[in-house]
Each structure stands twice: as structure tokens, then as C-alpha cells.
Amino acid sequence: MTESPALPALWPAPIASGAVDATVTVPGSKSVTNRGLVLAALSSEPGWLRRPLRSRDTLLMAEALRTMGVGIEETPCSNAATSPSVAPVDGGEAWRVIPAGLHGPATVDVGNAGTVMRFLPPVAALATGPIRFDGDPRSYERPLGGVINALRALGARIDDGERGALPMTVYGTGALDGGPVRIDASSSSQFVSALLLSAPRFNQGVEVRHVGAALPSLPHIRMTVDMLRSVGAQVDTPEAGGEPNVWRVTPGALLGRDLVVEPDLSNAQPFLAAALVTGGRVTIPDWPEHTTQPGDALREIFTEMGGSCELTEHGLTFTGSGRIHGIDVDLSEVGELTPGIAAVAALADSPSTLRGVAHLRLHETDRLAALTKEINELGGDVTETEDGLHIRPRALHGGIFHTYEDHRLATAAAVIGLAVKGVQVENVATTGKTLPDFPSMWETMLSPAATPARRG
Incomplete structure (x- = not known):
């Protein structure tokens, strides 16, 4: 594997210029x-x-x-x-x-x-x-x-x-x-x-x-x-x-x-979220028809938040509707998805309650405290509950999003950056924990030449 170029201490999260339309091959689980x-x-x-x-x-x-x-x-x-x-x-x-x-x-x-x-x-x-x-x-x-x-x-x-x-x-x-x-x-x-x-x-x-x-x-x-x-x-x-x-x-x-090894469905989350946030379309090849991976729950969760999906022999295609709805959901079985869901919920048109994830306080960092602090410092309105988060969407602004050496905090920040100008992700290199080359994958997805045109 070739060595990736050094990443800046503060990575400018790219803002989406329009609806994404991309195929993203996600590495193994x-x-x-x-x-x-x-x-x-x-x-x-x-x-x-x-x-x-x-x-x-x-x-x-x-x-x-x-x-x-x-x-x-x-x-x-x-x-x-x-x-x-x-x-x-x-x-x-x-x-x-x-x-x-x-x-x-x-x-x-x-x-x-x-x-x-x-x-x-x-x-x-x-x-x-x-x-x-x-x-x-x-x-x-x-x-x-x-x-x-x-x-x-x-x-x-x-x-x-x-x-x-x-x-x-x-x-x-x-x-x-x-x-x-x-x-x-x-x-x-x-x-x-x-x-x-x-x-x-x-x-x-x-x-x-x-x-x-x-x-x-x-x-x-x-x-x-x-x-x-x-x-x-x-x-x-x-x-x-x-x-x-x-x-x-x-x-x-x-x-x-x-x-x-199956593709890592949890690591597919930010790319599917990009389709939801931009009202676009993203295909993840080789999405398994049957799996025990928690990330498979994204099909149902993100659909409820405003998208639609189609699973074929080629993979999963997720399409955003152009609107993001809030959600009340128990994530106790799929807690690792919480940061990405919180990022999308901060951009929704109605409040969200994420429940059943008190154990996230003991992960790579205290994810509940970190998400609350970082989203609120961008102008959000997130309240930590006994076992999760309550998120009331507000207009967000740019700023530094700290990651606490937590890969899922970094990808959550990139999702917010799609819709909020000026988000800078501190230590985006921490994504290398489970998703090598995330910044280049993200920028490629957002490129107009990411995939051949499929409309028209």
C-alpha cells in the first residue's frame, strides 16, 4: 500500500456544490x-x-x-x-x-x-x-x-x-x-x-x-x-x-x-449520509444481502430520515430526497452509528432523540460529550441525556470540529461540512484507524467526475 500524503492538522471539510452522484467502494470490515x-x-x-x-x-x-x-x-x-x-x-x-x-x-x-x-x-x-x-x-x-x-x-x-x-x-x-x-x-x-x-x-x-x-x-x-x-x-x-x-x-x-471479508457497512455511513444531506445518490458495491454487521441498520434509519434505498446484486444504492427528517431511535444495538446519525440529525428539519447509547461514553472518547460540545460550538443545540442525545436543528456556522482521536467523530464532522461552510476537522488522519484514505475518498465522491453520468 502506498503511503498517503501528510494531512493538515486542520482539514477543511469540502462543502457540496450540488447533489452527489457517486459509486464508493468501501474497504473491508x-x-x-x-x-x-x-x-x-x-x-x-x-x-x-x-x-x-x-x-x-x-x-x-x-x-x-x-x-x-x-x-x-x-x-x-x-x-x-x-x-x-x-x-x-x-x-x-x-x-x-x-x-x-x-x-x-x-x-x-x-x-x-x-x-x-x-x-x-x-x-x-x-x-x-x-x-x-x-x-x-x-x-x-x-x-x-x-x-x-x-x-x-x-x-x-x-x-x-x-x-x-x-x-x-x-x-x-x-x-x-x-x-x-x-x-x-x-x-x-x-x-x-x-x-x-x-x-x-x-x-x-x-x-x-x-x-x-x-x-x-x-x-x-x-x-x-x-x-x-x-x-x-x-x-x-x-x-x-x-x-x-x-x-x-x-x-x-x-x-x-x-x-x-465483507465491506465495512459502518464505514459506508458517511457516504450514504452524503446522499441524504445533498439530495443525491451513492452506490456502495458488494453490500451483502444478509449480514450481522450493525451498519446494515443504516438502510432503515436513513430511509426514515428522508431517503430511499435499493439493494441489488451489484450493491446498495441510496438516494436522498432533498429533505432530512428528525428521528427518535433506539441505537443500543448499533451504537457505533451514533456520531454519523447525530451529524445528519443536526441538519434535519425537526428534532431527533438518539437513545440506548450510554455505553458510548466509554468508547475511543466520550462520544456523547464530544458530539454535544462540537456540534454546539458550530451553533447547534444538542443536549446530552442519561442514555443518548437530544438534537434540535439550528443554523450552523463554520469552526473547528475536534475529533479527540476518534475516527467516527472525524467522519461525522465531514458530513456536517457538506452543508456548512468553513468546518475544519482537527486531526482527520485519525480516520486511518478503520478507514484509510478517507479524505481522498471523500473528495473523489464530491468530484463531478466521480462516476459516469447516469441521468438524462
Whole structure:
């Protein structure tokens, strides 16, 4: 991948000169890529990830697994042999994952990636030797105690200085007993996914029982379960008639597989929002007909806010009507979409209430406080509630939109900048966490030559 040019500290968000009409190819899903890497690393045979997302979070995951002994080779898809049972995939990268004996000593840099800091401690417990986890300053503040306490209950030895957070060291012994464990995952569904992903390698598997308030982001747990089953794991879930808030994984070998990573539907959000804000049209190729990605909810949410969509074999085409309506919506299962929805709601013709997302205070930054402050400093009227935001649209003006090193704050600012002249996005480079080259993708979408003309 070629190195992107340096981005300015304050990026002038382009204002739309008219209705957008573009096709935007969105890179692979971060959630699928990082889950796929973990499962491939724990499998009994090599596997492929095709069209993986190559971003800061996924490169941190790949490098962390390499430090523990896993082989990960990168090659163009065209040079990669394809499994006879999987249709060939043209273009893009492919990562060959070669499982090996997990071992330390090693140091894992988690950056500020929730999937890395939470999915890999159970993997480290299966290694031999000490694995130290460290990361960005914000990573020290993000919830991790649920994973640490659960691993200890399952037989792991962890030194976290009694902080329940990073930095910490996992002293792996090459195996973990596993068995039943109670966990409060109300602050992050990743606590549950972290235990489930490694559970087939635990001696007794695992029975994870959530005992706290309502779980956020349930689609991500469903994604974990589906991906486990796809590599041969036996998983019992509440949706399959099991006990509520209980997931059971049976011990057993995982199969190497050939996984084609879906486009990241949550990262498609700002581009779909552009169609809504400008009254234009955007097509996202390869949008899956069936998926566990939370971003699929955008079809319904943005339609209710004033657009329409059509899903065909070629992808999803979303068309704005030229008007944006406010919305009252529970986003508890799709909280990561909140910043982009808030940005659109700030430009709507009626108020919006976004509910069920108190857990966003514990994400890359306190997203609720950040959205309230930044939109209001552009002249908006946003009030933080106990579990979300209330947004009353007002005429906005230009100014600096701070991102707090949060990729979704940066893309939300770009959406507002489509309709508000003079918005400057501080540290737009933070979008590289999950969406490399976002600024150039954004400017290309807005270019009159973005796609061949389709009207007339």
C-alpha cells in the first residue's frame, strides 16, 4: 500500500456544490477482519483472509499475533491459490494465516483498538510465557476489567496492578481450563466476544453468563457466533433457544478457512449520509444481502430520515430526497452509528432523540460529550441525556470540529461540512484507524467526475 500524503492538522471539510452522484467502494470490515485473524490464528490448519481491511486497528491485530508466533503473509489476491470450494476473488489483498505454537515473551501494542485489547488476552492465556499489553493513553481508560476478571475465574494468571485496565501482563501456560463464568458486559459486548473467540481452545470450552444491565451491540456478538460456527465451532446461544444472556462453546479444533471479508457497512455511513444531506445518490458495491454487521441498520434509519434505498446484486444504492427528517431511535444495538446519525440529525428539519447509547461514553472518547460540545460550538443545540442525545436543528456556522482521536467523530464532522461552510476537522488522519484514505475518498465522491453520468 502506498503511503498517503501528510494531512493538515486542520482539514477543511469540502462543502457540496450540488447533489452527489457517486459509486464508493468501501474497504473491508474491521470487525470481520479482526475476528477472522483471531480465529485463523487459533485454527488447526492455515487459512486465508481475502480483501481484509488494512488499517491501524487491523495492522495492530496482525502484528500482535505475529509477536506471539503466528505467521501472517500478505499477498495480492491474484497471486493467491483459492480453495476449490470458494469462488475466486479478483483484486485486493489476501492474508495467509499460518497457526503456530503461541509463545512469549512478547509485547502487544493495542493502540486504542478495543478488539485488540479485549480479544487477545484470552489468546495470550493460551500461549507459553508472558505477554505484555500496552497501548495509547486512552486505552488505559477503556473498560477491560470484565475480561480480566473472567479470565482469572477461568484459570488465567494476569498482573494488572489491580487496576482492571491496561497496561497488564498475561502469564500464559499453554492452556486454560475454561468452564462457566459470570461477566458484566454492559459496558462492551466485546467482553463476551473475547471469551467466545478463544473458547474452543479452552480445555472445557466456556459458558459465558452475562449478569449486568442490557447488553449493547448485540449484532457484534451474533457476528462472533456466526464466524465461530463457520470454522467448525459448536455454539449454543439465546437466539437458538438457550438461556437468555448465556452463550456456550464446546471445546474442539477450529478449521482453517477461506474468508472473503465483507465491506465495512459502518464505514459506508458517511457516504450514504452524503446522499441524504445533498439530495443525491451513492452506490456502495458488494453490500451483502444478509449480514450481522450493525451498519446494515443504516438502510432503515436513513430511509426514515428522508431517503430511499435499493439493494441489488451489484450493491446498495441510496438516494436522498432533498429533505432530512428528525428521528427518535433506539441505537443500543448499533451504537457505533451514533456520531454519523447525530451529524445528519443536526441538519434535519425537526428534532431527533438518539437513545440506548450510554455505553458510548466509554468508547475511543466520550462520544456523547464530544458530539454535544462540537456540534454546539458550530451553533447547534444538542443536549446530552442519561442514555443518548437530544438534537434540535439550528443554523450552523463554520469552526473547528475536534475529533479527540476518534475516527467516527472525524467522519461525522465531514458530513456536517457538506452543508456548512468553513468546518475544519482537527486531526482527520485519525480516520486511518478503520478507514484509510478517507479524505481522498471523500473528495473523489464530491468530484463531478466521480462516476459516469447516469441521468438524462
